[in-house]
Amino acid sequence: MPAPDHPRDPIAEARRQWAAHGWEAAADGMAALTSLMRAQQIALARVEAVLRPYDVTFARYEVLMLLYFSRTGALPMTKIGNRLQVHPTSVTNAVDRLESAGLVRRTPHPTDRRTTLVQLLPKGRELATKATKELNAQVFTSPDLSSDRGTTLVELLAEMRHEAGDF
Amino acid sequence: MPAPDHPRDPIAEARRQWAAHGWEAAADGMAALTSLMRAQQIALARVEAVLRPYDVTFARYEVLMLLYFSRTGALPMTKIGNRLQVHPTSVTNAVDRLESAGLVRRTPHPTDRRTTLVQLLPKGRELATKATKELNAQVFTSPDLSSDRGTTLVELLAEMRHEAGDF
DNA sequence: CACTGACAGTAGGACATCCAACTATCCAAC
DNA sequence: GTTGGATAGTTGGATGTCCTACTGTCAGTG
Numbered sequence: 001m002p003a004p005d006h007p008r009d010p011i012a013e014a015r016r017q018w019a020a021h022g023w024e025a026a027a028d029g030m031a032a033l034t035s036l037m038r039a040q041q042i043a044l045a046r047v048e049a050v051l052r053p054y055d056v057t058f059a060r061y062e063v064l065m066l067l068y069f070s071r072t073g074a075l076p077m078t079k080i081g082n083r084l085q086v087h088p089t090s091v092t093n094a095v096d097r098l099e100s101a102g103l104v105r106r107t108p109h110p111t112d113r114r115t116t117l118v119q120l121l122p123k124g125r126e127l128a129t130k131a132t133k134e135l136n137a138q139v140f141t142s143p144d145l146s147s148d149r150g151t152t153l154v155e156l157l158a159e160m161r162h163e164a165g166d167f
Numbered sequence: 168m169p170a171p172d173h174p175r176d177p178i179a180e181a182r183r184q185w186a187a188h189g190w191e192a193a194a195d196g197m198a199a200l201t202s203l204m205r206a207q208q209i210a211l212a213r214v215e216a217v218l219r220p221y222d223v224t225f226a227r228y229e230v231l232m233l234l235y236f237s238r239t240g241a242l243p244m245t246k247i248g249n250r251l252q253v254h255p256t257s258v259t260n261a262v263d264r265l266e267s268a269g270l271v272r273r274t275p276h277p278t279d280r281r282t283t284l285v286q287l288l289p290k291g292r293e294l295a296t297k298a299t300k301e302l303n304a305q306v307f308t309s310p311d312l313s314s315d316r317g318t319t320l321v322e323l324l325a326e327m328r329h330e331a332g333d334f
Numbered sequence: 335c336a337c338t339g340a341c342a343g344t345a346g347g348a349c350a351t352c353c354a355a356c357t358a359t360c361c362a363a364c
Numbered sequence: 365g366t367t368g369g370a371t372a373g374t375t376g377g378a379t380g381t382c383c384t385a386c387t388g389t390c391a392g393t394g
Contacts, residue, residue, distance in 0.1 A: 009325060009334045010250050017236045023299070029307030032317035033210050035324040037225075038252065040207035041351095042331045043200050048352095058204075059380065069184045078342060083177050085205065087382055092344060094380085114342040114389045132190070140196030144330045149323055150199035156320050157202040158176060163311045164209045167176045212382095226350065245372060254352055259374060261350085281359045281372045 011035055043145075050138050054131045055101065059086075060094050061135075064103065064128045067120035074107065074119040085166065103127060178202055210312075217305050221298045222268065226253075227261045228302075231270065231295045234287035241274065241286040252333065270294060 011034050018027035047058050056064070062084055067073055081091045095118055098104040103124030109115035120128075140146065161167065178201050185194035214225050223231070229251055234240055248258045262285050265271040270291030276282035287295075307313065328334065 009329075011321070011325070014232075014236075023303055023307075026303035026307035026313070028317050028321070029309065029312035030303075031321045032312045033214065033307065035321050035328070036203070036207050036210050038333060039324040039327055040203050041252065042328060042333060043203050045352095046331075047200065057379070065181075069181075076342080085177075085208065086380090088343065089345085089383085090381055097379090109342095112342085112390075116343065136190055136193035136197075140190075140193035140200065142196065144327045145196035145199045146193070149326065150195050152319070153323050154178070154195070154198045154202050156316055156323070157206040158178070159316065160206055160311050161202070161209060162176075164213075166205060166209060208381095215382095224349070243372080253350090255373065256353085256375085257351055264349090276372095279360075279372085283373065 011038065046139050047135065050134050051131055054127055054134075056098075056103075056127065056131065059084075059090070060098050060103075061128075061131060063091070063094050063098060063118070064120065064124055065132070067104065067118060068125060068128045070120075073125070074117045076109065076115045076117055078115070080118065098124065178205065213306050214302065217301050218298060221294055221301075223265075223270075223294065223298065226251075226257070227265055228295075228298060230258070230261050230265060230285070231287065231291055232299070234271065234285060235292060235295045237287075240292070241284045243276065243282045243284055245282070247285065265291065 011031055014034060015027050015031040018024070018030050023030075044058060047061075051058060051061055063080055066080055066083055067075060077088065077091050077095065080095075081088050084091075095104060095106065098118075099106060103121060105119045105121055107117040107119045109117050144150070178198050181201060182194050182198040185191070185197050190197075211225060214228075218225060218228055230247055233247055233250055234242055244255065244258050244262065247262075248255050251258075262271060262273065265285075266273060270288060272286045272288055274284040274286045276284050311317070
């Protein structure tokens with residue numbers, strides 16, 4: 001057996017404890033969920049480190065890219081929230097900051113006065129292009145994400161998301 | 168081709184856009200990372216929904232379980248932060264709230280006056296037991312986590328975490 | 335044509351996370 | 365012994381997320 005005070009995988013350790021307490025049936029699920037939490041934390045930190053010089057967070061970057069890919073460069077707040085699966089108030093927050101930074105602009109909807117359109121500005125489009133280039137180079141092409149492992153991960157998580165009604 | 172305004176997988180859609188913009192090499196990595204973010208969000212929401220009646224968040228629950236599994240029911244703040252891979256200030260925050268709820272207690276370390284020990288109280292141990300029973304039943308044994316899929320997920324993410332120096 | 339329910343967005347509050355800066359303590363090296 | 369670097373923990377500030385509650389607007393129903 002390994003030395004007790006040696007750095008081991010804390011999730012494997014937790015899984016062992018689960019089983020030791022008679023919770024065998026739930027041990028795998030616990031390990032899967034905890035792994036998900038930890039891996040997300042690591043991945044997010046890597047992304048945010050790359051985005052920091054551009055003064056945007058991942059949340060705001062996602063909004064920019066959604067607009068970047070849209071035909072007219074503009075989308076209603078609601079549609080942004082639906083696509084990113086975040087609360088309306090989170091969209092308000094992100095757009096507030098993007099607007100303050102001069103990257104997007106709020107525009108009234110031509111026919112529906114309830115709706116606010118978010119319009120990507122040239123400065124925002126430029127930032128999206130540059131930041132994406134950096135992310136592609138420094139994170140998205142890293143071997144632990146882009147290999148077969150990454151593809152398998154996408155498939156597994158897509159099934160999970162689908163069962164949870166994500167799309 | 169599917170109807171353009173039909174609900175499709177937004178990640179598959181983003182992957183397609185990535186490729187269309189000449190970023191093929193990064194498309195898989197982007198999809199993997201984004202899947203991770205989304206799946207974590209879903210999983211966390213499921214856990215927090217179960218924990219809400221107990222007035223603890225997942226972060227605080229993790230602290231409780233760490234103490235629950237420790238031999239003496241007490242750990243230094245630093246050790247908690249290391250195990251959970253969170254910032255020292257996050258531990259301070261979580262322990263503050265657990266202490267206010269009467270679930271743990273701060274104790275001075277017998278020999279090192281810099282160190283603060285966090286001691287699990289009976290009320291905290293009881294809550295940990297009950298909450299775990301609920302989580303096991305309602306989340307951790309759900310088929311999308313505990314099947315082979317869950318096991319594969321744990322292995323994949325363990326490799327990722329290991330390469331990122333998580334343990 | 336008024337009413338009622340659904341929808342779009344925002345304001346205020348709670349929580350978790352991180353970072354930078356600070357105090358207190360320990361320990362090793364001179 | 366004293367000094368200086370490392371360690372433990374907290375405080376204050378920023379950000380993102382959610383929830384609840386609220387205002388305005390739209391659209392279908394009577």
